[in-house]
Amino acid sequence: MSLLAKPGDTVAVASDHAGVELKGIVAGEIAALGFKVLDLGTQGSASVDYPDFGRAVAEHVVAGKVKAGVIVCGTGIGISIAANRVPGARAVLAHDTYGARMGREHNDGNILALGARVIAIDTAKHLVREFFATPFGGGRHAGRVAKLG
Numbered sequence: 419m420s421l422l423a424k425p426g427d428t429v430a431v432a433s434d435h436a437g438v439e440l441k442g443i444v445a446g447e448i449a450a451l452g453f454k455v456l457d458l459g460t461q462g463s464a465s466v467d468y469p470d471f472g473r474a475v476a477e478h479v480v481a482g483k484v485k486a487g488v489i490v491c492g493t494g495i496g497i498s499i500a501a502n503r504v505p506g507a508r509a510v511l512a513h514d515t516y517g518a519r520m521g522r523e524h525n526d527g528n529i530l531a532l533g534a535r536v537i538a539i540d541t542a543k544h545l546v547r548e549f550f551a552t553p554f555g556g557g558r559h560a561g562r563v564a565k566l567g
């Protein structure tokens with residue numbers, strides 16, 4: 419089964435103010451994997467609303483403007499909820515290797531959500547690498563993912 423994106427494809431990133439620093443770090447990791455990065459904001463530390471940024475990335479992914487997304491807020495919870503309200507988005511909130519891997523292998527996740535206040539920077543980088551290195555497993559998982567809508 420195929421990977422989510424191949425080198426040269428574009429990956430969108432976005433965060434609220436709580437995730438802006440980690441977003442920049444994660445963007446560097448994504449670029450190091452050979453992907454182009456589209457940064458949909460926020461920039462700077464001014465307080466913003468995470469739903470706006472989760473939705474923006476999800477809409478880009480579902481419209482096919484980018485292949486995948488990585489979104490960051492304080493916990494990863496709010497921004498993943500926002501992304502998952504866009505039909506066709508499958509945002510995976512991951513805190514560990516197993517979650518990042520299963521979110522691709524079993525759930526065909528197309529967006530990775532991270533919590534800047536709950537995981538270490540090295541963990542976040544590792545989760546990005548794991549997410550993009552794991553193909554969707556297909557088979558028995560395909561019908562289940564189809565039922566997600």
Ligand code: RB5
Pocket residue numbers: 434436437468491492493494495496497
């Ligand atoms: C912002 O303070 C915080 O609520 C947000 O980053 C996120 O954790 C929401 O789920």
